Amino acid sequence: AQSVAQPEDQVNVAEGNPLTVKCTYSVSGNPYLFWYVQYPNRGLQFLLKYITGDNLVKGSYGFEAEFNKSQTSFHLKKPSALVSDSALYFCAVRDPPSYNTDKLIFGTGTRLQVFP
């Protein structure tokens, strides 16, 4: 079964410092990976995705993610954190086309706290 793991419940970082939110995956075949962000009392917003191509994927709000096949990881990064980045971040994997489900499977989420 497809799955993603987010090993950290919470990540704390000072404003202006680089941030990393970790995600590892377990899939059959090629991975289709996504990052979403959830602000308090809001829905999930799409940040970026990896389907194929360059290992470094750029997304919304200055976020990027690095796909590493050998380490089965897809860590979310940002060079300089903002207080407004504080939110809940979810890594997700989509079932491959052969499954015919289009199901999106989420990790447990990581709360990012950026301190002024």
Add this chain to the structure above:
Amino acid sequence: DTAVSQTPKYLVTQMGNDKSIKCEQNLGHDTMYWYKQDSKKFLKIMFSYNNKELIINETVPNRFSPKSPDKAHLNLHINSLELGDSAVYFCASSQGWGGGATEAFFGQGTRLTVV
């Protein structure tokens, strides 16, 4: 113009009642979903529909019945509500049936509280 909209945003009801949550998307997507987010913020898929046809039913109790009158709408009806049904329910949609490459767009969520 909201892409995926759900109503109501908040729903407080007593145990044993029946309630519905409505969802509409104006993105022209073929696939729609219901996800449940529990108190620990875990997100789990409940159902997915493609062009009004049920594709996924993730061992959800029979008290939950989705209905898709057309591909732009996916409603969720819940019978005999229980305390454990309290959660935030998210509707979502995506394009590319079987494509596996497109992101899903989520609604704002419906916070259901059963008392």
